[in-house]
Amino acid sequence: MKGEWVIFPGIPKKDRKSLNEYLAAGGYEAARKVLTQMGSQDVIEEVKKSGLRGRGGAGFPAGVKWGFVPRDVEGPRYLCCNADEGEPGTFKDREILLHVPHQLIEGMIIASYAIGANKAFVYVRGEFHKEAASLQRAIDEAKEKGFLGENLFGSDFSLDIVVHMGAGAYVCGEETALINSIEGRRGWPRLRPPFPAVKGLYGRPTIVNNVETLASVPFIISRGADEFRKYGTEKSAGTKLFAVSGWVKKPGVYERELGIPLKELLEDVCGGSRDGRPFYFVIPGGISAPPLTADELDVTMDYEALAEKGTMLGSGAVMVFPEGTCPVRVALRAIKFYEHESCGQCTPCREGSGWVARMLEDVEKGQLVGEDLELLADVAQNIFGKTVCPLGDSVALVTLGFLKKFREEFEKHLDAGRCPYAE
Amino acid sequence: MGTVKITIDDRTVEVEEGINVIEAAKKIGVHIPHFCYHPKLSIVGSCRMCLIEVEGQRKLQPACNTFVREGLVVRTNTQEIKKARQAVLEFLLIHHPLDCPICDKAGECNLQNYTFAYGPRASRFSYPKKLKQVRSLGNKLNLDADRCVLCTRCVRFMREVVKTGELLVEGRGDNAEISVLPGKAVESDYAMMVADLCPVGALTIKPFRFHYRVFMHPHKETVCAFCENLCRVKVGVWRGRVVRTISADTTSEIVCDEGRVMTTALLDTRFSPEPLEMKGDGKVTLQPHEVRDILDEFGKEDAVAVSPWVTIEMAQALREWAERKGISVYVLSGVTGESDEISRKALKAPNTEGLKRVLSGASGQVELDSALKSGKVERLLLVHPGPAARVQKVSSAPAVLVYAGLEEPDIKGEQTYYLPVATYLETGGTFSSAVREVTVDKVLGPLPGVWSPLELSEEDRHVAGGVKA
């Protein structure tokens, strides 16, 4: 163990909700250091060196992304913090908003400084009333103390943070839909290129980062990239919040090092199976990540190891399903979700997700008429890689993932003419 | 603007910088199918019909959002692309009613054409279709939402070009549907243009709906003469009538509704298909030789007034005729009306510049009126092949008025003759306005009784050949 955690040091014993508590724990020292001693390029270099990767799902290196903001353009740039937390199974960012909101604010000050933004937005999931209130309280405290507003820490840098509430659309967590939503437009993802770093919010260079990504930044600045790198693996540096749900004794949000063996997370951290029933499969990174079967659980929880298994770390939401769970049902539930949340903009996702859902519904009932599993796979394949945003890909990956790993279960449904798990 | 070399399907071509691959491919005759892309509108890349292979990219890329750069290598026809096109078409058709037999767009529908060219033979979708109700979007348009491919061209056109923005998409996923802002209707002056832009039969024009089959009437290119913008249009002709007017090229011609409706109706306003002598409240049909005799009477004391709806060729014939006979020539003025930043110009006449050129020595409306008032003019031939409301009124009639127009003459002389004049639609010809100069072919007719100023020079030739009776 390398000392304190990155996101939740000392918690829950020492609360850091209020500004005073946060200051007592050394809060805002990183921001002060950046604004009084560092150039923006130095900040970007330090974050690059830390190897911090995006915690929102795609795992893109944060420092590299910040580096994409053109240095030489005049006019405003923006930082958007993605607190939409809509991926089913994911409930980690809310803990940051509730318990260490100042750490997020500090991370946002540092990131804004690095990219030259004087205005930042936090896009908060529509259902997060408590969380938004907690964040707003912290922003007000920080403003009062002079940590937000004009001339922060005596520098010539100014920053305002605006909390923007979403309205409950999953797709608005996708960064370009999020940007449209802040602008007051329909929450449809935008075509890339141009990438937000070049042309984002209000047509200006914009960086979108996840809550956890930004909340990791103060540590990197105050302790240094090397200290951060002591956690995790070579390519997956740092710690991660794992939101574990399902058939474990102690579900919850846990901060652990990246690269922790999944079995350790499930058995030692979460207390193992709730009633001793063996695990049947685990979704390791939010609903969009294809499942790992019981004999694939010997895997470490980092970006590369999971990618090697054909799935992903995603948002770090681990969903555990015991034997007796119908995998077809789970796949169906996931696809129904996507069907409902598809923004309807691009053809393959708009039309394909409903079609796939209908077929899965029939498989689940054991009554796939006139169509077969090959067709199911082909329709999913016809969506894959052809959509505007990755939501469409998820429809394909989840369908194909379940079909590949549980083909027998699918066939069993069809042979029986019913769901074999149904009472 | 510089050029760059790119390779499309193994052919290297030089194209101008900054264009996308759809436009670049067009230049070498390669068509990349697309629905949502339109050169007048912002790029959204949402239909996914235009997917192509771009060297160095793992996934297929939308050609509409792939811009040319030096050394770009793309393929437009690989197996993977063909499968992707089939996939998109199959998706678009799963909830489509397949009602082509009763769809106004059949015959000029991209979904229909692409399905034949690139589509799957049959659908593998075996569920009941989600069908939607036809709805009215205002006084001009209907929406058949179940034919819509949700390309959002209509929405973007209203927002980006017309800037009234009354259309939007409502709902998500496959419930998404084109709709009008609450409390609004599409009553814009360019509402019918969206039906031209709609790549499928989702948006249809009310007066045209269910009346004609586009593949059964030939479409001819001409212009709209209702303002000096001279939009290039195509008109459909069915049984000797113009039945609709659409933009000849949606990428350059944004045709206003008024122009379409008026061009379509232009010939329907004709008062009589035959030359007439107006006698009190009655009228007598004139024989062709009587018409010739009436015009032969014209001489030194007489006048011809030419409206800016006359083509350059007609004006030339009239000028030569007038010169030969020593007749004075007057040019009538067009009328002005509403204009906007899109297409409509204030001057509602097609050939003002053309007449300035051909009839450079002619006098104007003021001189004509005073000549008429002073009683110096014995006979007047008034040539106006357009709607009466689209030319400045002549104040009074001389003893003999020959009105070569469309509607009933609204001034009368002691003797008044009506000649059903041929319009540019029936003769073709050249218009020249402050905006552009265009020469068009004739679209239809003219019917036997219709008189054209061009006959004045033909008559000459007949005389020279000794044919005249």
Ligand SMILES: Cc1cc2nc3c(=O)[nH]c(=O)nc-3n(C[C@H](O)[C@H](O)[C@H](O)COP(=O)(O)O)c2cc1C
């Ligand atoms: C459909 C969809 C939903 C998403 N939802 C979220 C979300 O709720 N929170 C989030 O941080 N990222 C979400 N993302 C990922 C964002 O697009 C983006 O990659 C991320 O916010 C970037 O931040 P990061 O680099 O710090 O991870 C979503 C992506 C997609 C395609």
Ligand code: SF4
């Ligand atoms: S993939 Fe789905 S959610 Fe994403 S843009 Fe297309 S229709 Fe919208």
Ligand code: SF4
């Ligand atoms: S109505 Fe026509 S133009 Fe509008 S979105 Fe549908 S297909 Fe496109």
Ligand code: FES
């Ligand atoms: S034309 Fe390119 S995606 Fe529609």
